[in-house]
Amino acid sequence: MGCRRVPLPLIVLTIVLLASAALAASCGGTSSSDQQASSPPTSASPSAASTTPLAAEDAQAVRDLAVAYWAAYNDYDPEKAISYLDEGYRPSQEKVIRDEIGRIKTFGVQLGVSEKSAPVLIGPDEAEMYLDMKTPTGTRTLWMKFERRGDAWTITYVEEVE
Numbered sequence: 001m002g003c004r005r006v007p008l009p010l011i012v013l014t015i016v017l018l019a020s021a022a023l024a025a026s027c028g029g030t031s032s033s034d035q036q037a038s039s040p041p042t043s044a045s046p047s048a049a050s051t052t053p054l055a056a057e058d059a060q061a062v063r064d065l066a067v068a069y070w071a072a073y074n075d076y077d078p079e080k081a082i083s084y085l086d087e088g089y090r091p092s093q094e095k096v097i098r099d100e101i102g103r104i105k106t107f108g109v110q111l112g113v114s115e116k117s118a119p120v121l122i123g124p125d126e127a128e129m130y131l132d133m134k135t136p137t138g139t140r141t142l143w144m145k146f147e148r149r150g151d152a153w154t155i156t157y158v159e160e161v162e
Contacts, residue, residue, distance in 0.1 A: 051120035054127055061153050062119040062127050062146050069155060070113040070133075076105040086147055086154035093158075111135060119146070127153070130161075 054062065065084060072081035078098045085093055104111070112134035119129040125148035133140045145157035 051122055051128075054119050054121050058121075058127070058148070058153070059119045062129060063115065065146065065153050065155065066115075066129065066131060066144055067113070070111060070131075073101055073104065074110050076101055078102075084155050086149070086156045089154075089156050109136060113142075116141060126156075 053059075069081055069084045072078075072084070078101045081097050081101065082090060082094050103109075114132050114134075116130040116132045119127045122128050122145075127146045127148075129144055129146075131142045131144060133142055140160050141162070143157070143159050143161045144155060146153045147156045
C-alpha cells in the first residue's frame with residue numbers, strides 16, 4: 001500500500017477551518033461559568049431587557065465603539081481591543097482576547113462584523129446591540145452591552161447568542 005499525498009491547499013484550508021471553529025466557539029470570550037460571574041446585573045438574558053431607543057449621538061458612539069473593538073481584532077491588536085473594555089470587565093477578558101487574537105492572527109483570519117439591531121437603552125447609561133459576525137465557518141450573532149462613563153461609552157459584556 002502506498003501513501004496518498006494530500007494537496008497543501010487542502011491541508012491549509014482544513015487548519016484554517018478548524019482554527020476558526022475553535023475561535024467561533026470561544027467568541028464572546030467567556031466560558032459559561034465566567035459569563036455568570038462577569039455579566040452585568042442589568043438583565044439575565046438578551047430578551048429580558050426592556051429597551052428604549054438611544055439618542056442619535058449616543059447610538060452612533062456605541063456603534064463606533066463596537067466597530068473599533070472588532071477592528072482591533074482584525075488589526076491583531078489585543079492592547080487596543082482591551083482598552084475598549086470597561087475596567088470592571090477587563091480583568092476577566094484580557095487573557096481570552098489575547099488568545100483569540102493570537103489564533104486569528106496565526107491563520108490570517110479577518111472577522112466581518114455588521115449591525116444586526118440598532119443600539120438601544122436598557123437602563124440608565126446602559127445600552128445593548130446585536131451584531132452579525134462572519135467567520136470562515138459561518139455567521140454568528142453577538143450580544144454586546146455598553147455603559148456610559150462620563151462622556152464616553154465602554155464595553156461591559158460580549159457574548160455569542162443564538
